[in-house]
Each structure stands twice: as structure tokens, then as C-alpha cells.
Amino acid sequence: MATNFECRSIYSKAAEPTTCASEIVAGLRATEAAAVMFFASPAQDGSGIARALRDAFPDAPTIGCTTAGEFNEREMGDGGVSAVAIPRGIVRRAISAMGDFRDGCDEGVRQAIRSLSAQWNVTLRDLDPSKYVGFVLIEGMHGYDERVNELLGDEAPLLNFVGGTAGDDLKFQSTAVFRDSQSTNNGVALMLLELEVPFAVLKTCSYERLGKRLTITRVDKVARIVWEIDGRPAAEVYADALGITVDKLDPNEFATYPVALVMNDDPWIRCVQQVLDGGGLSFACRLLEGMEVEVMRSTDIIAATKIAVQNTVARLGGKTAGAVLFNCAWRKIELEKKKLDKEYLHIFEELPSAGFHTYGESWLGHMNCTLTGVVFGAKG
Amino acid sequence: MASIGQLREKLKLETKSSTAFNSVAMRIFLKTGVNIINPRDDADPIAIAKIRVSLIEMGFKYTVTTD
Numbered sequence: 456m457a458t459n460f461e462c463r464s465i466y467s468k469a470a471e472p473t474t475c476a477s478e479i480v481a482g483l484r485a486t487e488a489a490a491v492m493f494f495a496s497p498a499q500d501g502s503g504i505a506r507a508l509r510d511a512f513p514d515a516p517t518i519g520c521t522t523a524g525e526f527n528e529r530e531m532g533d534g535g536v537s538a539v540a541i542p543r544g545i546v547r548r549a550i551s552a553m554g555d556f557r558d559g560c561d562e563g564v565r566q567a568i569r570s571l572s573a574q575w576n577v578t579l580r581d582l583d584p585s586k587y588v589g590f591v592l593i594e595g596m597h598g599y600d601e602r603v604n605e606l607l608g609d610e611a612p613l614l615n616f617v618g619g620t621a622g623d624d625l626k627f628q629s630t631a632v633f634r635d636s637q638s639t640n641n642g643v644a645l646m647l648l649e650l651e652v653p654f655a656v657l658k659t660c661s662y663e664r665l666g667k668r669l670t671i672t673r674v675d676k677v678a679r680i681v682w683e684i685d686g687r688p689a690a691e692v693y694a695d696a697l698g699i700t701v702d703k704l705d706p707n708e709f710a711t712y713p714v715a716l717v718m719n720d721d722p723w724i725r726c727v728q729q730v731l732d733g734g735g736l737s738f739a740c741r742l743l744e745g746m747e748v749e750v751m752r753s754t755d756i757i758a759a760t761k762i763a764v765q766n767t768v769a770r771l772g773g774k775t776a777g778a779v780l781f782n783c784a785w786r787k788i789e790l791e792k793k794k795l796d797k798e799y800l801h802i803f804e805e806l807p808s809a810g811f812h813t814y815g816e817s818w819l820g821h822m823n824c825t826l827t828g829v830v831f832g833a834k835g
Numbered sequence: 836m837a838s839i840g841q842l843r844e845k846l847k848l849e850t851k852s853s854t855a856f857n858s859v860a861m862r863i864f865l866k867t868g869v870n871i872i873n874p875r876d877d878a879d880p881i882a883i884a885k886i887r888v889s890l891i892e893m894g895f896k897y898t899v900t901t902d
Contacts, residue, residue: 580894584854584855584858604865605862605866605892608862608866608893609892609893609894612858612859612862612893612894612895613850613855613858613859615858671868716864716865716868718860718861718864718870718872718873719872719873723865743867743868745868745881746868747868747875819858819861819862819865820861820862820865820866821865
């Protein structure tokens with residue numbers, strides 16, 4: 456087995472669990488893996504995949520999660536498993552940890568961070584953020600996404616942890632994260648890499664600002680409900696901003712016109728999920744009283760993604776070794792609806808990568824309707 | 836009490852690089868909604884308090900202890 460300098464990805468749609476695990480392992484085996492990540496449909500045996508990868512790559516930490524669809528640079532679909540092996544040639548060393556939230560999210564995340572720190576005998580906040588990068592996979596049914604990102608920021612504010620929230624094919628019943636032979640339906644899986652190559656964080660969404668600013672004035676923070684905007688019922692103000700009546704608000708409007716926190720012209724999307732009795736709006740991301748958001752409008756997902764990927768590759772000098780990607784499930788729905796999935800995949804064809812369709816994306820915070828990822832530069 | 840602008844300048848010193856500063860500024864923004872780079876009101880006491888709490892949680896002691 457030769458060390459190489461490019462990530463290797465695989466996507467299997469085999470329905471039979473042993474066959475699927477065998478295909479995933481066989482697809483990655485040519486790489487001397489330093490770290491492995493996998494993304495499994497809830498219809499698959501995620502724990503079985505994790506065990507098979509651990510047995511095949513005993514020296515490579517493995518993390519994974521359930522999905523709302525999976526992809527690599529060649530295929531996209533549902534019901535399968537995608538995986539990526541990050542080779543020794545670009546990773547000097549790698550560790551992983553799992554945090555269980557049975558005793559609370561804060562304790563679970565801190566436990567995982569303590570584990571990472573102990574494995575290398577380091578303090579995460581002291582690590583050089585240009586040489587180290589983290590991945591975070593969050594279970595998707597308990598709404599801890601914001602808190603997990605905040606805690607990672609509190610412990611290691613300069614370090615990039617990039618990732619996504621586990622899915623379950625839009626059933627919204629149960630999701631899971633995996634780490635080696637462990638799994639949990641209420642926790643987080645973390646991975647930390649020390650790199651031999653430069654890397655860049657990719658973050659892109661396809662929306663334009665409409666110049667309409669709204670101030671959040673009453674919320675239920677835990678339930679991610681906004682009750683009032685600008686001192687009036689939230690649904691009424693949101694509908695006014697769209698130029699329609701409340702009864703016309705539907706998932707199509709929510710997807711086309713989300714709101715965003717905007718800093719330095721960079722939007723961080725928050726998606727409306729539904730109109731509630733009492734005039735509130737439930738969101739897929741937390742908003743707080745006093746926050747100012749802007750109404751956004753959907754644009755060309757292909758063009759925006761292409762430009763973002765090209766810019767990210769250019770930041771790495773035009774040469775890349777691969778990527779791990781986290782794509783919002785709403786974006787997948789949009790791609791399928793507009794029959795753009797093949798064109799979308801075409802953007803990544805030169806980038807050996809795997810990823811999944813998420814229930815939220817992570818980088819510095821939690822967001823919606825976005826593609827996040829880590830792109831690895833080439834060696835030399 | 837320091838203004839947002841003063842906290843921003845001290846945070847720049849403590850984080851040492853623009854990349855690190857921007858990363859922390861974005862974390863504060865996503866956590867609180869307060870834009871430390873381009874604040875709506877440089878002297879807003881509520882916004883200043885939110886920034887200070889976030890900085891303390893992230894361990895930026897120099898920035899918040901040298902008012």
C-alpha cells in the first residue's frame with residue numbers, strides 16, 4: 456500500500472449491509488488512510504459500516520453520521536453510503552472523539568474536547584489554526600447545533616471546526632453519529648487533523664439581498680421560534696416583506712426567501728420552517744432578540760457554487776488533494792426539483808470528495824441552506 | 836466602560852492576525868447578532884455587554900480586563 460497525496464472517495468448503493476460495507480472498504484483500500492469519514496443513509500447499517508472501516512483501517516480514526524442523502528464527486532443519491540479516506544500524505548496525524556449529551560450538551564461537548572486534548576496532550580486553543588482543522592458531526596433531532604458550535608468556539612476560538620448535522624431522509628425521527636465502534640442518537644462526533652498541506656474552508660449559498668432589514672423582537676430561543684419582528688407578529692412582517700399575505704406563505708416561499716444575518720456582505724442563512732398559530736415563525740436556526748436580519752432571494756445555485764469552488768481552489772494555488780463537503784438538504788431538494796443534480800456534481804468532478812445532505816451546516820456557527828466544507832491543498 | 840470600537844482594537848491586538856480576528860468577530864456575530872467590525876451603535880451598552888460576555892467565554896482576557 457503506497458502513501459499517496461490525494462483523497463479517495465467511494466459511494467455505494469448496495470442495499471445488503473455486508474455488501475455495502477465491503478464496497479466501501481474496497482473503494483478506499485488503495486489509500487494509506489490517516490482518517491476516514493463516512494455518511495450513511497438511515498436505511499443502511501451505519502454501525503456496521505463504522506466497524507468495517509475500523510477493521511480495515513485500524514490506525515485511521517473514523518467518524519460518520521446518518522444523512523438526508525449522500526454524494527461523492529461522481530454520484531449523488533439516497534439510500535447509500537459515501538466515504539472519503541484522507542491519506543497520510545496530507546495528514547500528519549489525526550484523532551477523533553465522541554461527546555454524549557445524556558448529561559447535557561455542554562458536558563458532552565466538553566468531554567469530547569477533553570478527550571481530543573488528552574490524546575495529543577495539548578490545549579486546543581493553542582493549536583496553530585493554519586495547520587490544524589477540525590470536523591464536527593452533530594446529531595440532528597435535539598437542536599443542539601448552535602450550542603455545539605458555541606462551545607467549540609469557547610474552547611478553541613481560532614480553530615476551524617467544519618461539518619454538518621446528521622439527517623434521516625427528511626423523516627425527522629432519529630439520526631445518529633458514529634465514531635469508530637461507538638454510536639449515539641444524542642451527541643457529537645469530532646475529528647481533528649494536523650495537516651501536511653494547506654487547506655481552505657468552503658462556504659457558499661445562492662441568495663441575494665433584497666435590502667429589507669428586519670429586527671427580531673420576541674423569540675422562544677430554545678424552540679427556535681420568532682414570535683415578533685419589529686414589534687409585530689413575525690409571520691405578518693415576513694409576509695409584508697415578501698409582498699404577499701400570511702395565507703400565501705408556504706415551503707416554496709420559505710426556500711426562495713429565507714432571512715440572513717449579514718456581516719461584511721456575507722449572508723448566514725436562517726430558513727423559515729413553518730407559520731405557527733399565534734403568528735410566529737419557526738426557524739431551522741436560532742435567532743435572538745435584537746438580531747437584525749435581511750430578507751434574501753434565491754439565485755442560481757449552480758453559478759454561485761461554481762464560483763465559490765473555483766475561488767476556494769484558487770486560494771490553494773489551483774492544486775487540490777480533495778475535500779469533505781456538507782450540503783444542506785434544502786439545496787438537494789432544490790437541485791432535484793430543478794433537475795440540476797448532474798450539473799451540480801460536475802462542479803466537483805476534479806475534487807476527490809465525499810459528503811452528505813445535512814440538517815444544518817457548521818462553521819463558526821450553525822447555518823442553513825449552505826454548502827460548507829474543507830478543501831485540502833496539494834502537497835508540494 | 837470601553838466602546839465597541841475600543842474592544843475591537845484590543846481584540847485585534849490579542850488575536851494578532853486579521854484571520855484570527857475575523858474568525859472571533861464572526862463567532863461573536865453569530866452568537867449575539869452584534870457586529871463588532873461595523874456596529875450599529877458604538878456605545879450601545881447592551882451590545883457591549885454581549886460582546887464582553889462572548890469574549891470572556893472565549894477566553895480573551897486581555898481584551899475584557901483592560902478597560
